[in-house]
Amino acid sequence: xxxxxxxxxxxxxxxxxxxxxxxxxxxxxxxxxxxxxxxxxxxxxxxxxxxxxxxxxxxxxxxxxxxxxxxxxxxxxxxxxxxxxxxxxxxxxxxxxxxxxxxxxxxx
Amino acid sequence: xxxxxxxxxxxxxxxxxxxxxxxxxxxxxxxxxxxxxxxxxxxxxxxxxxxxxxxxxxxxxxxxxxxxxxxxxxxxxxxxxxxxxxxxxxxxxxxxxxxxxxxxxxxxxxxxxxxxxxxxxxxxxxxxxxxxxxxxxxxxxxxxxxxxxxxxxxxxxxxxxxxxxxxxxxxxxxxxxxxxxxxxxxxxxxxxxxxxxxxxxxxxxxxxxxxxxxxxxxxxxxxxxxxxxxxxxxxxxxxxxxxxxxxxxx
Numbered sequence: 001x002x003x004x005x006x007x008x009x010x011x012x013x014x015x016x017x018x019x020x021x022x023x024x025x026x027x028x029x030x031x032x033x034x035x036x037x038x039x040x041x042x043x044x045x046x047x048x049x050x051x052x053x054x055x056x057x058x059x060x061x062x063x064x065x066x067x068x069x070x071x072x073x074x075x076x077x078x079x080x081x082x083x084x085x086x087x088x089x090x091x092x093x094x095x096x097x098x099x100x101x102x103x104x105x106x107x108x
Numbered sequence: 109x110x111x112x113x114x115x116x117x118x119x120x121x122x123x124x125x126x127x128x129x130x131x132x133x134x135x136x137x138x139x140x141x142x143x144x145x146x147x148x149x150x151x152x153x154x155x156x157x158x159x160x161x162x163x164x165x166x167x168x169x170x171x172x173x174x175x176x177x178x179x180x181x182x183x184x185x186x187x188x189x190x191x192x193x194x195x196x197x198x199x200x201x202x203x204x205x206x207x208x209x210x211x212x213x214x215x216x217x218x219x220x221x222x223x224x225x226x227x228x229x230x231x232x233x234x235x236x237x238x239x240x241x242x243x244x245x246x247x248x249x250x251x252x253x254x255x256x257x258x259x260x261x262x263x264x265x266x267x268x269x270x271x272x273x274x275x276x277x278x279x280x281x282x283x284x285x286x287x288x289x290x291x292x293x294x295x296x297x298x299x300x301x302x303x304x305x306x307x308x309x310x311x312x313x314x315x316x317x318x319x320x321x322x323x324x325x326x327x328x329x330x331x332x333x334x335x336x337x338x339x340x341x342x343x344x345x346x347x348x349x350x351x352x353x354x355x356x357x358x
Contacts, residue, residue, distance in 0.1 A: 008337055011330045018323050022196045041316055042142060042299055054141035056236035066236055074234050075192050078227075082188030089178050089185075093342035 137246050138291060140232070140239025147298050152244030158252045159225065162218035169215055173349040179339065183211035184223040186335060190328065191227055191250075197320040205328040206287050209280030210335055212255035213262045214352060224251025249290035258283030273333045281329030288317045 059065055066074075143151075169176055190207030197203055211220040225247050231237040238246045258279040265275030296310035304311075339347055347353045 004337060004341060008334055011334050015327050015330050018327050019195045022198050022200070022323075026198070026200045041312055042295065053145070054239070054241045056140045056239060057233055059236055071235060075194075078192035078230065078235075079189050082185040082190075082192065085181055085185035086189065089182050090338060090342065092178070093339075097342050 137228075137231070137238035137250075138242040138295060140236065140241055142239075143242045143245055143294070143298055145241070147294070148241045148244055150244075151242075151248050151294065155221070155225075155244050155247045155252060158218065158221045159247075162221035165216060165218040166222055169219060169350070173346075175346050176350050179214060179343065179346050179350065180211075180219070180223075182335070182339070183214055183220070184226065186210050186332075187220075187223055187227050188230075190331065191231070195324055195327065197323050199320045201320055203317070203320045203324055205324050205331075206250050206254055206284050207328065208251060208255045208287070209258040209276075209283040209328065210332040212258040212283065213276055213279055213332070213336075214347075214350060217252065217255040217259045220255040221247065221251040224255070245291075245294045249287050249294060253290040254283040254287035257286040273336070276336055277329040277333050279329075280332035281325040284325040284328045285318070285321055288321045289314065292317060 056066075166180070169180070187207035187210075190205045192204070194202040194204045206224075208220050208224050211223055225243075228238055228243060228246050228250065229240075232240050232243055232246075261282055262275050262279035265278060266272075270278075292310050292313035293306075295313050296306045299309055300306040301309040301312065340353065344353065
């Protein structure tokens with residue numbers, strides 16, 4: 001294994017650990033979104049329940065809140081688009097590198 | 109860029125820096141309908157010069173070096189992926205990262221504002237995450253203020269001759285944190301606390317967001333470094349074309 005591969009692997013393990021440890025360390029925690037926590041603070045400061053003056057367009061279109069499953073679907077679509085583009089480009093780079101190396105080798 | 113454009117740009121930068129001095133704080137996307145209309149318009153207006161400058165800088169990068177388009181797509185895709193992942197944090201709530209640091213380091217802060225706003229519009233319309241009314245404020249915090257800080261820190265690290273990867277890590281992580289600080293301040297400006305005013309309010313918002321965001325900022329920093337390592341290994345010619353690594357440098 002090259003030095004770079006090792007470095008990348010170690011970094012990725014650290015990332016996974018940081019992301020997963022809270023799940024085990026804080027058993028029973030809700031893990032709600034911190035964006036929602038923001039709305040709670042708004043209510044707290046105002047002293048009353050704050051009613052947003054504008055509903056998200058999607059909720060207007062479907063006449064209600066976006067179901068949780070559909071929301072995770074859409075989040076997955078977003079991730080998928082991103083990963084797809086990255087994987088495609090990275091694949092191209094890797095292949096090109098290989099070809100260039102093979103070409104150099106054959107010239108010698 | 110014309111002289112006038114530059115002047116507008118400088119003014120906007122001064123403005124952003126002024127805000128940066130205020131202590132940091134909270135949540136990443138301001139929810140739809142939570143920002144009074146007055147603030148929606150103000151933040152939107154502040155974003156405009158950056159978006160215009162960003163568009164020009166992106167166009168220039170592409171016309172100077174057509175191959176760099178793949179790296180731009182890569183940076184955009186990185187923002188897409190990373191801002192869709194909600195990650196549990198030490199405080200027992202979830203948050204997500206911005207991913208804008210990487211693009212800022214590669215292309216400068218301006219170009220990222222365009223990439224960032226695409227993601228924000230996607231999330232605001234389809235996911236009811238963030239919002240169209242708060243788009244201006246969210247664009248400013250995630251796609252402008254954060255990247256500016258990332259870019260600045262990266263350049264500073266370069267000057268101080270810090271190892272490149274360490275510099276990238278610091279730039280991406282601190283840029284991510286700063287995004288949340290700006291959001292807190294934006295919320296605090298709209299909802300000053302009755303007893304302590306804007307500052308007390310900002311501290312409150314910060315208390316919600318900052319502890320959650322610190323570990324995530326670290327993750328973002330590490331992931332940005334990983335992507336850069338990948339690009340350095342396989343896309344050296346593109347990075348050289350961007351002036352990111354100098355020709356001949358290993």
